[in-house]
Amino acid sequence: MNNIANKAVICDVLLQAANKDKNIVVLCSDSRGSGSMTAFANSNPTQFIEVGIAEQNLVAISAGLASCGKKTYAVSPASFLSTRSMEQVKVDVAYSNTNVKLVGISGGISYGSLGATHHSVNDIAIMSSIANMRVYLPSDRFQTKELIEKLLQDKKPAYIRVGRNAVEDVYTDGKIDFTLDKATVVTEGNDIAIIACGEMVSTAKVAADQLQTQGIKARVLDMYCLKPLDRQAIQKAAEECKGIITIEEHSCYGGLGSLVCSVVAQTCFTKVKVLALPDEPIVSGKSPQIFAHYGLNSAGIMAAVKEILK
Amino acid sequence: MTKLWEKAAQIREDLVTLIYKSGGGHIGGDLSETDILVTLYYKYLHCSPSLVNDPNRDRFILSKGHSVETLYCILADLGYFPKSDLDNYSGFNSKYIGHPNNHVNGIEMNTGSLGHGLSLGVGMSLAGKMDKKDYRVYVVMGDGELAEGSVWEAAMAAAHYRLDNLTVFVDRNHLQISGDTEKVMSQDSLQERWGAFGWNTITINGNKIGEISRAIEIAQKNSENPTIIIANTTKGCGCPSIENKAEWHHKLPTLAEYKTLLAEIRAGGVSHE
Numbered sequence: 314m315n316n317i318a319n320k321a322v323i324c325d326v327l328l329q330a331a332n333k334d335k336n337i338v339v340l341c342s343d344s345r346g347s348g349s350m351t352a353f354a355n356s357n358p359t360q361f362i363e364v365g366i367a368e369q370n371l372v373a374i375s376a377g378l379a380s381c382g383k384k385t386y387a388v389s390p391a392s393f394l395s396t397r398s399m400e401q402v403k404v405d406v407a408y409s410n411t412n413v414k415l416v417g418i419s420g421g422i423s424y425g426s427l428g429a430t431h432h433s434v435n436d437i438a439i440m441s442s443i444a445n446m447r448v449y450l451p452s453d454r455f456q457t458k459e460l461i462e463k464l465l466q467d468k469k470p471a472y473i474r475v476g477r478n479a480v481e482d483v484y485t486d487g488k489i490d491f492t493l494d495k496a497t498v499v500t501e502g503n504d505i506a507i508i509a510c511g512e513m514v515s516t517a518k519v520a521a522d523q524l525q526t527q528g529i530k531a532r533v534l535d536m537y538c539l540k541p542l543d544r545q546a547i548q549k550a551a552e553e554c555k556g557i558i559t560i561e562e563h564s565c566y567g568g569l570g571s572l573v574c575s576v577v578a579q580t581c582f583t584k585v586k587v588l589a590l591p592d593e594p595i596v597s598g599k600s601p602q603i604f605a606h607y608g609l610n611s612a613g614i615m616a617a618v619k620e621i622l623k
Numbered sequence: 624m625t626k627l628w629e630k631a632a633q634i635r636e637d638l639v640t641l642i643y644k645s646g647g648g649h650i651g652g653d654l655s656e657t658d659i660l661v662t663l664y665y666k667y668l669h670c671s672p673s674l675v676n677d678p679n680r681d682r683f684i685l686s687k688g689h690s691v692e693t694l695y696c697i698l699a700d701l702g703y704f705p706k707s708d709l710d711n712y713s714g715f716n717s718k719y720i721g722h723p724n725n726h727v728n729g730i731e732m733n734t735g736s737l738g739h740g741l742s743l744g745v746g747m748s749l750a751g752k753m754d755k756k757d758y759r760v761y762v763v764m765g766d767g768e769l770a771e772g773s774v775w776e777a778a779m780a781a782a783h784y785r786l787d788n789l790t791v792f793v794d795r796n797h798l799q800i801s802g803d804t805e806k807v808m809s810q811d812s813l814q815e816r817w818g819a820f821g822w823n824t825i826t827i828n829g830n831k832i833g834e835i836s837r838a839i840e841i842a843q844k845n846s847e848n849p850t851i852i853i854a855n856t857t858k859g860c861g862c863p864s865i866e867n868k869a870e871w872h873h874k875l876p877t878l879a880e881y882k883t884l885l886a887e888i889r890a891g892g893v894s895h896e
Contacts, residue, residue, distance in 0.1 A: 338753075359753065360753075362749060364776075364780055365776075365779065365780070365783075367773075367776035367779070367780070369738075369742070369772075369773040369776060370742045370745070370773060370776035370777055370780055373739050373742030373743050373745075373746065373773070373777070374742050374743075374745050374746040374749065374777075374780065375746060376732070376742075376743060376746060377732075377742065377743040377744060377745060377746020377747045377748075377749070377750070378746040378747070378749060378750045379746070380682075380731060380732055380743070380746070380747060380750075381678070381682075381746070381747050381750030381751070381754070382678065382750070383750055383753075400736055400739075401739060401742070401773075404733060404734075404735075404736050404739060405732065405733075405739055405742075405743060408733050409725055409732045409733045410725075411732075
């Protein structure tokens, strides 16, 4: 059982990189604790900036720093980062093309019992609709590490959403097949494709294992790259599998399911079943309870497979 | 050498002509900020076309981005790009658009949505401190813009980090698109407000180049905190026929009005010394 959250991995990667690169700067909005950035703040105080509870300022200050050559990582709860500061993201980061990486922590319904103020179930839709913004939802700690190490090498804006808690490993350390902006094939199969992102990849993998016992071979695609979307992998799945299931910790509007449907409808038509959060105030509770309520678990995937293959 | 008041008059002529010919622009705010921008660009800013990528250059942010015509005219006059480029101002697919665009040589960041520029300036000032560079950062905001909450987030941060390399002008012309700022959202007394936020505050006549110069020099010598220069200005300054009239926020002159504006500028430039 893994107990290292993806956000903690981001801190580790940045810590190591910052020791060699003094232009790496992490900014928090009173979120160093929740963002697992306390270690960074303590170890590299000259490369850490606290802006207080002010997300608009967080993003625009990051952009100002980036315009002077800094590689900035703005770390704040995804719920606030993706909506409170959306205009600064649109103008100061994406439009001005500054090297700001926006790290939305405790995304989706990580703060399940805190209510809709703290849920970020719109961030894929919001961020992916902004020109020049990339959107990533890594699945596990190994992929998160690979992703951040790659993003450290470029100068373009990006939004990275991770959850609050540790998630089950999808990959094995040292054996992850990672190419930036290419979906990772987690399991091979042509009976059904399950396309997932973020925390839901682990769930999809569990479902694939269960389907295997029933003689159904599922192709699980880890679509951590929501934008740019790996359209080729989606089209291939549409052509080679009998149907596609998408599963995401996001609203049914404008998320992974919407994006996949758009590609399928324009390339190779096949049945698609979208598993996502409904257009209603999300119930409160612990994450597994909420996922079960909306069928965002292996049981929900099994039911969707049965429906498609019937 | 051309005196600054003469340069300010020339820039006024240029921007009024640009607006008349292109059929777009924010003439009232352009004219109120002209003396501030001219004083900065021709006397104090450590920047030039050959220094646009120099990490030690001073940074300038026009946070009230709608008043971009003044800035474009100054940058063209200083050789950042050919003056003829502005023939396509506001034209189809032109990079010379109605708000500062960082695809234009000499423009640091895109602005236009109000309330962003001060935060950007805080980031640039922090970078200067981190890198132990002695460049300065200048931001010009409008007074109506101060209703944006993000301005005060940035005001807190600048004072918290004691950013003495940051100098901010408020183009206090008392008019915004809907009318008198005090009727839209009252904000007097600005000096007390900014002082309470921990800023070094200076109030001047922002259409007098001598006062602007002295204020900048006071800010440069201050090593305690960021400086805000509350520059009391006249909207439409230099053109009495449109001064202090809210409708001239972005009204376009007719040919007859344009000729009047040019005549007024030529007659009154010296008053800005």
